[in-house]
Amino acid sequence: MIRYVSKENSRALHGTALLRLDFNTEDEWRMTATLPTIKLLLRRGATVVIVSHRGRPSGVKIAGGQPVKFEKKLSLKRDAMRLARLLRRKIRFIPHFRFKEIRRKTAQAPRGSVFLLENLRFLRGEDANDPRLARELASLADFYVNDAFAVSHRDDASVDAITKFLPSYGGMGFEREIRFLSHALTQPKHPLVIILGGGKAHDKLGVLRYFRAKADWFLLGGAAANTLHFVRGMNVGRSLIDRERSDLKMLKAVSRYENLILPSDWITRRNAILDIGPRTIREFEKRIRQARTIIWSGPLGLAEEPRFAKGSLAVAWAIAANRRAFSIAGGGETVMFLKKYRLDKKFSFISTGGGAMLDFLAGEKLPGISALHRTRAARGKKR
Ligand code: 3PG
16 A cells, blocks of 8 residues: 555654655646645645656766756756746755755755755666665655656656655655546446557557457557558558567557557648548547547647647547546647647546556556555564
C-alpha cells in the first residue's frame, strides 16, 4: 500500500518536505496540477523543497556545485516565477547544488517557506539513480513526497533511490492518477475503446499488447496507423512511420489483431498522410458513441495545423458528447490539443503522464510507484 499525503496528519508531515514535481511542459498545466499538494503541505505547516527536471540535458559541467554552460531554456528559474504567480507566494530559487549551503538555508527559513532547486538532470547522478545524490537530497528534508506521476516511469534518484532514505508518500495528483488509471486498467466497462495516435508507434505497443484481449476496438491514427499500414504492405509514401527494427515482430502480430481499426481514407500533403479522412472519422465516431470506457493518447494527425486537426477534433467532440463513458486522455500533445479547443474539461480524467501513462496502461511496474510500495514494506518490517 502506498501512503498518501492526503491521508496523513500534521504530525506525520512535520518539518521539511522534499517534493518531487514534474515541470517538463512548455505550458503550465502540469504545474497547476501540483498546486493542491503544495497547498496541503503548507497547511500542515511544512517547509517545502521542490525538485524537478526539464528536458534531457547531458554533459552539464558542474563547478563548485554550480552548473555552468547549459541551455538556458532548461533552467527551472522561469518555473520558480511561474509557480510564485500561481501560488501567490514567494518561491526561493536555488541555482546551485551546494547541499551543505542549501541545508543551512532551508533549515533557517521560516516554516512555510518554499524552495525550488535547479534542474536535477544537470547532475549525472539523477539519471543514474545514484544513491549518493539521493542521500544528499534526503539530507535536506524530513520526508519525501512524489507528486510527479509523469516521471514515475523513470528510475531517477529523486524518484526511486530517494525513498530508501526518507519516509515517503504519494502526493494528491499522484493519488488521482493511480485511482483513475487503475480503474481503466482493471475494471473498464465495455465497450472499451482505445484511441492511439501521435508521432511514435513504438511507445504504443505495450498498451496494444496489454489490452489485446480486453479492448473492444483500437482506433488508430498518426504514426502508429501509418506503421501498421506499412507492415501490412501498403505504400505510405513519405508518411511518418517508426522504423525500429526490433519492433517488427510485435508490429506484425498487432497488425493481425481483429479489434484493430485502421484508417480507410486520409488527408495528405506532398505524399504524406497528415490526418484521417471523412470515412474514417465516421467509423471512429460510431465506435466512440457506443463506448463505455475510452482511453486516448496521441492526436490522429498533424493537429497543430488546424487543417489537419479535423480527425482529432471530431474524435474529441464524439468523446465529449458521450456522457455515459468514462474517458481518459493523456500525453502532452493530446492534452495541449484538448486545452486549445477547451475540451479537456469534458473528459472524466486528464492524465499528466505521457510515457508514464502508457507504461502504466501497459501493465508495467513503474519505478516511482514500486519505490513508494517498497518504503512502506521496509518500515513494516522494522516495526
Ligand atoms: C515527460 O515529459 O514525459 C516526463 O517528464 C518524463 O520525461 P523524459 O521522457 O525525458 O524522462
